[in-house]
Amino acid sequence: MRKVDHGVFILITFLYWFSLYIYVPILTPYLEWMGSSYTYIGIVLASYGIIQMLIRLPLGIYSDYLKVRRPFIALGFITSAISCFGFVVLQQAEWALLSRAISGITASTWVAFTVLYSSYYAQQTAKAMANIQFVTVVTQLISMGLSGYLVSKMGWHAPFWLGGIVALIGLLLTFFIKEPAEGVSRPPIQLKELALVLKDSTLIKVSILSILAHGILFVTTFGFTPSYALTIGASEQDLSLLILSFMAPHAIAALLAGRVFVAHLGKWGTLILGFLGSSIFSSLIPIMPSLGWLCLSQAFNGFFQGIIFPLFLSMAIESIESEKRATAMGFYQAVYSLGMFMGPFLAGWLIEHFGLNSGFQVAGISGLIALGFSIYWAKQYRDSLVINQSKSVQN
Numbered sequence: 001m002r003k004v005d006h007g008v009f010i011l012i013t014f015l016y017w018f019s020l021y022i023y024v025p026i027l028t029p030y031l032e033w034m035g036s037s038y039t040y041i042g043i044v045l046a047s048y049g050i051i052q053m054l055i056r057l058p059l060g061i062y063s064d065y066l067k068v069r070r071p072f073i074a075l076g077f078i079t080s081a082i083s084c085f086g087f088v089v090l091q092q093a094e095w096a097l098l099s100r101a102i103s104g105i106t107a108s109t110w111v112a113f114t115v116l117y118s119s120y121y122a123q124q125t126a127k128a129m130a131n132i133q134f135v136t137v138v139t140q141l142i143s144m145g146l147s148g149y150l151v152s153k154m155g156w157h158a159p160f161w162l163g164g165i166v167a168l169i170g171l172l173l174t175f176f177i178k179e180p181a182e183g184v185s186r187p188p189i190q191l192k193e194l195a196l197v198l199k200d201s202t203l204i205k206v207s208i209l210s211i212l213a214h215g216i217l218f219v220t221t222f223g224f225t226p227s228y229a230l231t232i233g234a235s236e237q238d239l240s241l242l243i244l245s246f247m248a249p250h251a252i253a254a255l256l257a258g259r260v261f262v263a264h265l266g267k268w269g270t271l272i273l274g275f276l277g278s279s280i281f282s283s284l285i286p287i288m289p290s291l292g293w294l295c296l297s298q299a300f301n302g303f304f305q306g307i308i309f310p311l312f313l314s315m316a317i318e319s320i321e322s323e324k325r326a327t328a329m330g331f332y333q334a335v336y337s338l339g340m341f342m343g344p345f346l347a348g349w350l351i352e353h354f355g356l357n358s359g360f361q362v363a364g365i366s367g368l369i370a371l372g373f374s375i376y377w378a379k380q381y382r383d384s385l386v387i388n389q390s391k392s393v394q395n
Contacts, residue, residue, distance in 0.1 A: 023163055026239060042346070048103055087157075242295055250303065250306035254307070
């Protein structure tokens with residue numbers, strides 16, 4: 001594959017995530033500005049996750065059935081443009097639910113990106129995923145950091161307009177995507193294979209923990225933390241600093257997770273540390289007295305969450321046979337969308353009835369539940385190692 005083909009695909013990936021995340025930090029404050037209740041805001045935020053939960057796996061199956069990826073990538077840009085423009089053209093809170101739900105379709109097409117790009121690297125799938133994950137994190141950092149600045153200079157609708165325009169540019173560039181014949185050689189995801197995959201205990205454990213982790217993320221940084229920042233005197237432009245304080249440590253932690261934390265603490269030990277930290281610093285959000293303190297707490301929160309997510313990707317498929325790993329990843333991605341749905345939905349309802357502080361307690365409690373599961377399953381893992389070593393000695 002030519003370098004220009006790699007370059008085109010990386011650029012398209014950048015535009016995809018940019019259009020999807022450019023308005024995320026200001027979405028909750030924007031809905032408040034439009035007069036939405038917190039319950040309704042929670043429903044709008046939750047729609048992004050529930051759509052993914054419903055269609056991500058079927059979309060992957062259909063892509064495998066047709067043996068093509070580029071049309072699904074184009075679909076991602078089309079729905080992203082519709083979503084972004086929908087927020088500002090309709091300009092009614094009632095239609096915001098539809099616009100955000102459509103963005104869930106956009107996010108569901110991500111599986112086509114990963115499968116196609118991995119075909120560029122033949123047997124070097126890990127290298128391909130590392131490259132595309134780096135682009136993803138950098139793009140999210142840039143786009144979310146720009147969001148608040150755009151609002152402060154050009155008004156609430158600026159991020160949505162920019163996101164829609166970027167999506168249309170990405171759509172045009174999809175005509176230049178190179179889709180090699182070997183890119184369609186992956187075995188199709190089948191329901192009978194899904195049943196076999198579901199017997200893998202590690203996949204189930206990681207999926208449960210990922211539901212809780214995504215719930216925390218979409219309640220806090222991708223949910224109600226920007227709203228809390230505004231209540232303590234932050235400006236719309238300050239939201240860029242808030243997002244940067246979370247995303248920069250988040251990206252650094254992702255690089256250190258395997259090389260430092262897993263090397264010294266093991267996988268389960270790293271998860272225990274990550275959930276402990278994210279639970280503490282999510283719970284501390286509603287007592288932060290100023291923007292500076294909030295940014296400091298979110299820097300720690302971003303770091304602790306950053307060491308969790310990379311582990312999920314590897315642990316989800318580490319004990320799965322190679323020919324079934326695509327099925328396992330499709331299941332994992334569909335299941336963790338439940339956290340994107342349930343977290344904001346529950347938090348929004350609680351905030352409506354008990355105040356903004358109660359929503360962050362959902363994130364803190366979710367972290368504690370995940371911490372408990374991690375400690376218990378870590379003990380199971382250590383016990384199984386002891387038993388296996390004992391058997392090997394006897395033999």
